[in-house]
Amino acid sequence: MMLKEYEERGDKVFLLRGIVEVRIPIKAYERLIKRKDKEYIISFGEPRKVLNHITKRELVFVTKESGIPLLGSSSFGLIDRGTNLIQVRPITGCNLRCIFCSVDEGKKSKTRATDYIVDPDYLVEVLKQVVEFKGEGVEVHIDGQGEPLLYPYMEDLLSKISKIKGVSIISMQTNGILLNESKISALEEYVTRFNLSLSSLDRDTASRLSGIKYPVERVTRNAEMIANSKADLLIAPVWVPGINDRDIEKIIEFALEINAGKRFPPLGIQKYIPYKYGRKLKKVMTFKEFYDRLRKWEEEYGVKLILKPEDFGMDKRSRIPHPIKKGEMHSGRIVANGRLFGERMVAVRDRVVTIRCDKRVGDHVKFRITADKDGIFYGEVV
Ligand code: SF4
Known part of the structure; x- marks a missing residue:
């Protein structure tokens, strides 16, 4: 177990695998260690808080024993939208605070109260049943309300998913900050395509968009490494009118220059859309303006920018039957x-x-x- 321990603001803090933070008031901790071995401290039921170390929100462990099903929530577990693509959401919480975030993620979120982390074996057990129902040629898409690479069991999860019969593609959403050379070489063994969200190549604009001091060089280096790896790279900027209008063309040029999109399209430009519980910006572009501009760039750069599910090999499949129904x-x-x-x-x-x-x-x-x-x-x- 990767465990760090330290004291902070009157608490004894145990940090497991860089994300699970267990806080126990120092006085309670001192009472406990007189009684038992501190290795077992989490199961004592003494006053304690289990938090997501990044967001400082309550962190719920979703295990088979917890009795929390993995189907039915948009926050964690599995989502089947009636195609051959299954969304797998192992963790919530993000290391960025993008001003356009549709799920109001990161530290100081005004709407999110709780984070979740799912046991990889439980996730794989239920995913196997879903894939068996769907048949051959399933894409497992790792995404979530936050940054999936904060999940401390990612390699274990990917290795197990790659062995499921019927899974032909594993794709992953990431903001790319936590990647480096050794992580990319470990993950390329399993991941067919990384969808990298990168919305500006200018440090100031990227920092304004992401809400942190944004490491542009690190992310662009990671993008190049992915493009040169066994995995494919799709760069997915969010176009926020009035902020990164000029950056989108530069990102198109960058994606083409590093040879993103070996098998799939190299770019997936997204329009900023305000959501009910997401972060709201004043300026919003119409769909007409957005698609007119994409069409113009398609001609100019000779690259496909208006994407369809077929571009990713997606097809319609029966949905897993729902045992509960609206109105019941x-x-x-x-x-x-x-x-x-x-x-x-x-x-x-x-x-x-x-x-x-x-x-x-x-x-x-x-x-x-x-x-x-x-x-x-x-x-x-x-
Ligand atoms: S990286 Fe994605 S999840 Fe994280 S804050 Fe930005 S938009 Fe939200």
């Missing part, structure tokens, strides 16, 4: 706090349903399913 009444146990303030997660028939209430984890609630979008369920307490 159910009762279930609250298994975890929800992702947003005021939300709770309830488990019912192997699905997790997000509801709003002030009851506690462990309580039972009666609720009606009010929304089912791609197997992501919301309910209302009755």
Whole structure:
């Protein structure tokens, strides 16, 4: 176990694998070590906080034993949107604070209350069942509400996913900051394509966009290393009108220069869209303006920029049958706090349903399913 321990603000802090932070008041810790071996401190049930070390939010361990299903939430686990691509979300939380973030991620988020980390064996067990249902030619896309490479079990997870019969592509979303030469050489054994979010090559603009002192050189070096590795590279900038208008062309030139897109398109330019619980910016471009400009650049640079699912080998497949339906009444146990303030997660028939209430984890609630979008369920307490 990679364990660091130190004292901070009256707490004894144990940092496991760089992301799981267990905090115990120093006085409580001193009482504990008189009684037992500190290696077992996490299971003592004494006053403690388990936090995501980056965001400082409560961190919920999603294991088979926790009784938290892996289907039903958009925050963690698996999402099946009726194609041959399955989204796999092993962790929440981000090391950046982008001003355009659709999920309001990073430190000091105004909306996110809880982070999750999923046990890799549990994730693989459920993924195997989903892939078996889908058949051959499945793409496993590792993404999430945050930066997937913060997941401390990534190599183990990828190695296990690569052995699942039926998985033909493993792709991964990343902001690229945590990559380096040795990580890229370890990951290229499993990852078919990295979707790298890089929205400016100018340090000041990139810092303004990402909310941190942005290491442009490190990320562009990582991009070049990926382009020269066994894995493919797709650069996915978010075009934020009024901020990085001039940068998008430079990113197109950079992607072409380093030979991104050996098998898939080299670029996936995204339009900034304000979301209900995401970060809002004043200036928003229309879809017409966006696609007109992409068409112009396609002609100018001779590269495909308006992308379709077929460009990634995606096809429609039956969805995993849903054991619960919109309009139904159910009762279930609250298994975890929800992702947003005021939300709770309830488990019912192997699905997790997000509801709003002030009851506690462990309580039972009666609720009606009010929304089912791609197997992501919301309910209302009755
Ligand atoms: S890297 Fe992605 S998840 Fe992280 S803050 Fe930026 S947009 Fe949000």
